[in-house]
Amino acid sequence: MTRLPEDYIAAEHELGAHNYKPIDVVLTRGEGVWLWDVDGNRYMDCLAAYSAVNQGHCHPKILAAMTEQAAKLTLTSRAFRNDQLALLYEDLARLTGAHKILPMNSGAEAVESAVKAVRKWGYEVKGVPAGKAEIIVCANNFHGRTLGIVGFSTDPVARTGFGPFAPGFRVVPFGDIDALEQAITPNTVAFLVEPIQGEAGILIPPAGYFTRARELCTQHNVTLILDEIQTGLGRTGKLLAEEHEGIEADVTLVGKALSGGFYPVSAVLSNSEVLGVLQPGEHGSTFGGNPLACAVARAALQVLVEEGMIENAERQGQRFIEGLRSIRSNAVRDVRGRGLMLAVELHPEAGGARAYCEVLREQGILAKDTHDHTIRIAPPLVITADEVDWALERFDTVLTTSK
Template identity: 55%
Template sequence: MLDPQAATSTPLSPDLFEAAEARTAHNYHPLPVVVAHAEGAWMTDVDGRRYLDMLAGYSALNFGHGHPALLAAAHEQLDRVTLTSRAFVNDRFAEFTAKLGDLCGKDLVLPMNTGAEAVETAIKVARKWGYEVKGVPAGQAEIVVMAGNFHGRTTTIVGFSDDPDARDGFGPYTPGFRTVPYGDLAAAEAAIGPNTVAVLVEPIQGEGGVIIPPAGYLAGLRELCTRENVLLACDEIQSGLGRTGRTFASDHEDVVPDLYILGKALGGGIVPVSAVVADRDVLGVLRPGEHGSTFGGNPLACAVAVGVLDLLATGAFQERAAELGLELRDRLAAMVGRGVTAFRSRGLWAGVDVDPSVGTGREVCEALMARGVLAKDTHGSTIRLAPPLVVSPDDLHWGLDQLAAVVGG
């Protein structure tokens, strides 16, 4: 393995970092690293220092940086056509929608760009379905959501967030949402009324610290929604497409939602691609002019996403995430009581609660950066680990060695 901290003699990172921060709205608090190149599970900064990527773009880079098949798909498409808008049909669109629909076992695909757009789309679809199919009185549709959720940062979405950083100062908030504790099936059942059109849930709450619900929770929600004639919408933007060792995190309980909400890894880390996927009796409620996106389903996005879907079709990435996830779990278990108070993991995804006496999550991530590992903190002293699924076992263990050294485990 190359020395991750090999560097040039005249560091450029501090000046470039300060220049970037000086002209950028401070809606992020990035670590002070300036990336210039990346390949596989490794990133290199402008000074030549190498870092193991243990974040993978919040799961947008499940297949690593610069996967050859995805780069080839993008390069080939760049020479042909990149955007037509949905006013016309491009020659990659049918293949994309067919393959994504088949992956999900659903009839129709509604392509968008970002994850938040896909969630907003699902909200609109669920409300329209409620009015036209279920017969909910106009303007009375309700959606049950979960405490601790993270579905994006649009004005509608932050209105049903309980994270003060995401919510405070952005009201007035959109009505029509009822919040219940995550993992509490009885609370979800009690919240459903005659005007409920959907239950919106993350099968695993990523931003919350990789929070895994109790066994049977998702299956219980599926049964409840079926019985009460309510749509089950699963936000698999972070948890889906191989991250947890299955194609979707909901697959762990053999749950098929009415709406899949997808994003991040669907674009292969190359272009933003998101989608809502559902059967015709749900997505079919939309008519021309009621929803849209100029860039949604553009030829470049479709070409890259088809490459992603072809990779997923092999099952190799899901299997790799499951196998390496066992090694990740065992290594983290050995750190409990030795600088780590608790952890939660599924596949190659973990939330690690560091003993506050060691430091905040930010401080731990800064110490990891100094040792050649890039990760991201979330609440308090919790950090998230989500390496690309292409990470080698040796590199994964090396990264975990650095974490153990930082926390004292």
């Protein structure tokens, strides 16, 4: 029985929870930067699953690592050891300089794990009174959708109807170093922040912000936690976005592209002082650190580095942003980004970004709106110059003709 696109959509609508509002394209295949729907139409992926598919869809070397490992051993739980976990630790440590690593599954789990670890560090190492630990976060943050995380979100859509929430978080404006300094108290154990706020619309803080934030955290014995789940692993043209200001976080969170989109894998990267407070039984995950995940992640990291994807992100990102800025459109308010993490912000009177994304789909581009008036653009890091130019032609058409 042949199913039409509307059949898939109707079944999702009837049987699935309505916690997403996807663009109505039903995808069935992917390769590199390209996706195909069930009718055979081809699209350029300009979202890359929110940066989870940095290495491109169905990268053959990651696929080979996954199928090879899946035929041998997939899961043991951490009750026993496996022969892939130590190898992933070594690869991550060599690439990032991390001294201790905690493997998890989703990005949100990595965030929750970091929150637990730095609180315990605050009590056992810094000497914060029991139950008084505070973590500073930024307005318009996005760190995931779990109950603990939405409790310190400032997005009413994320928060409303889900309380009561856990205390212990202070919110400051993103990019405001004076506000950060004023928020620090003797009970502050961490500053949790995204190097670039992705969900908020690709917001980049002022130059020097993270240099000064690093200095403040060191001065006040506060752990700096950088959520690099979207910005990390090549997206901004560096392995980690912290490199743009030459700093080093105390805790770095990675996920998404850590598996190249094949499997949920995330990790907390830190040191012995922070992660060393966790003792057996205090934190865990049945699937975290499983051999299949580790083998996939090792291949994902290998191709990212060996195939020059990070450097390509810098080159093509510059080409992409220059092309977007050259488009003469009364609808465009701003074009911003770093590497291949880009955004086109529209004037409110131009209409919502969702409508533009729908027209882009008709032109063969899959992009995603965020915060009503911003089109987020983040293709896989394997995109070529010719493919960037192909995309720019279509962005030009849509931005200059759509109402």
